[in-house]
Amino acid sequence: MPELKPLHADHAPAVLAFELANRAYFAASVSDRGDDFFDRFTERYDASLAEQEACICAFYVLVAEDGSVLGRFNLYDMKDGTARLGYRVAEAAANRGVATATVRELCRKATADHGLHTLRAATSHDNTASQRVLAKTGFVADGPAAPTDLGGKSGTWYRRDLRS
Numbered sequence: 449m450p451e452l453k454p455l456h457a458d459h460a461p462a463v464l465a466f467e468l469a470n471r472a473y474f475a476a477s478v479s480d481r482g483d484d485f486f487d488r489f490t491e492r493y494d495a496s497l498a499e500q501e502a503c504i505c506a507f508y509v510l511v512a513e514d515g516s517v518l519g520r521f522n523l524y525d526m527k528d529g530t531a532r533l534g535y536r537v538a539e540a541a542a543n544r545g546v547a548t549a550t551v552r553e554l555c556r557k558a559t560a561d562h563g564l565h566t567l568r569a570a571t572s573h574d575n576t577a578s579q580r581v582l583a584k585t586g587f588v589a590d591g592p593a594a595p596t597d598l599g600g601k602s603g604t605w606y607r608r609d610l611r612s
Contacts, residue, residue: 450541450550455496455508456497457497459509460493462509464493465517466519467489469538477575505526506558506561519537519550521535521550523564526562529565531567532567533551533554542577547577548581555608565611567607568608569582569587569606570603571598572593572598572603573601
């Protein structure tokens, strides 16, 4: 059974493999990370761990029994009880309820482990799978998301009050 784990230095090879294996799949619905992301992966990964250590962000990986990464689930810009949610799930795990179940689990962790009371997430208009996940997990539309919020695509911001 997959397990949601806080990002750790030891996850780096599996995270890189996940990102490379799913790059084309992700680019179909979200902005491509670009070659620079992969060229500077170690530097960026270390910066993410530092942000997590500083309690600015909380990064999680959904790890399969074999140690491979099935998804990334992140809380960004944690401040004053609020954070942005971002996630991506491997193509092999898509359309099986993995994202929905893991977002629900992360919502519980956001409150219990990070003291958050509100999460926001943005998704592009053409990312219907993400829209369904957000709706199933209690997020409601909260206004337009600009292309600068979504790597060049227009979309919608969603919000979930974790206190209810």
